[in-house]
Amino acid sequence: MTLIFDAVTKRFATGTTALDDVSLDVGPREFVSVVGPSGCGKSTLLRLASGLDVASSGTVRVDAERLSYVFQDPALLEWRSAARNVELVGELRGVEKQERRLRARAALALVGLEGFAQQHPRQLSGGMRMRVSLARALVSDPQLALFDEPFGALDEITRLQMQSELQRLFAAPDTHFAGLFITHSVSEAVYLSTRVLVMSGRPGRIVDEIDVPFAHPRPPDLRHTAEFAELTGRVSAALAGEVAA
Ligand SMILES: Nc1ncnc2c1ncn2[C@@H]1O[C@H](COP(=O)(O)OP(=O)(O)OP(=O)(O)O)[C@@H](O)[C@H]1O
Numbered sequence: 245m246t247l248i249f250d251a252v253t254k255r256f257a258t259g260t261t262a263l264d265d266v267s268l269d270v271g272p273r274e275f276v277s278v279v280g281p282s283g284c285g286k287s288t289l290l291r292l293a294s295g296l297d298v299a300s301s302g303t304v305r306v307d308a309e310r311l312s313y314v315f316q317d318p319a320l321l322e323w324r325s326a327a328r329n330v331e332l333v334g335e336l337r338g339v340e341k342q343e344r345r346l347r348a349r350a351a352l353a354l355v356g357l358e359g360f361a362q363q364h365p366r367q368l369s370g371g372m373r374m375r376v377s378l379a380r381a382l383v384s385d386p387q388l389a390l391f392d393e394p395f396g397a398l399d400e401i402t403r404l405q406m407q408s409e410l411q412r413l414f415a416a417p418d419t420h421f422a423g424l425f426i427t428h429s430v431s432e433a434v435y436l437s438t439r440v441l442v443m444s445g446r447p448g449r450i451v452d453e454i455d456v457p458f459a460h461p462r463p464p465d466l467r468h469t470a471e472f473a474e475l476t477g478r479v480s481a482a483l484a485g486e487v488a489a
């Protein structure tokens with residue numbers, strides 16, 4: 245699995261240049277976060293990575309057999325149970341009924357929702373709905389998972405729980421995805437990632453790249469260590485444009 249952006253620029257017909265000369269790569273088992281100011285082109289970057297949109301110049305190469313996309317909103321179908329929402333991916337791919345049921349059940353168990361498979365989205369909490377969305381993204385065993393601020397709408401406590409959950413899933417021996425994760429939260433980026441990319445204001449360029457060396461799985465109290473504070477400080481400083489190389 246590799247994702248490579250080489251000198252990618254994206255200009256819309258409206259005249260807005262959203263991305264300017266962006267080069268990046270994501271390799272197997274990497275989890276790369278992108279932080280940057282609102283409107284700098286982060287969602288645009290993800291849409292290009294997914295093939296939903298194309299670059300104006302430069303090249304985007306995605307070498308991944310299975311790719312999944314997690315939106316800020318869980319985007320569940322209200323008339324389907326949690327299990328049937330997760331099964332939808334298999335239905336669209338023509339996976340046989342018995343098989344897709346088993347896979348959906350396993351994916352829901354993975355996110356701690358085994359007892360809630362038959363509930364409908366309105367019967368679930370916001371955090372649980374986001375868990376269903378994660379299960380739907382992981383049920384196809386993706387090689388690359390794209391996340392567009394998936395926890396942005398959650399309260400702080402649920403958000404920290406979801407970060408631990410996703411981090412545990414990333415580290416689990418039976419999941420093998422690489423991640424490209426958009427967020428506004430510096431601590432979320434550092435906690436989850438193997439690498440953090442910092443973008444400038446529009447048109448978005450990558451202005452810094454910070455390696456996060458902590459081993460996975462990461463305990464929640466890693467967030468309270470001096471090493472963690474050092475890295476979040478570096479990312480914040482880069483965001484504020486204060487870092488002199
Ligand atoms: N389809 C489109 N047509 C024209 N302009 C667009 C389109 N999509 C995005 N833009 C513009 O591109 C710029 C970047 O938008 P984008 O949604 O990528 O930002 P973002 O970094 O994800 O912002 P946020 O953090 O608020 O989600 C914005 O100025 C936006 O108006």
Ligand SMILES: [Mg+2]
Pocket residue numbers: 286287288
């Ligand atoms: Mg966005």
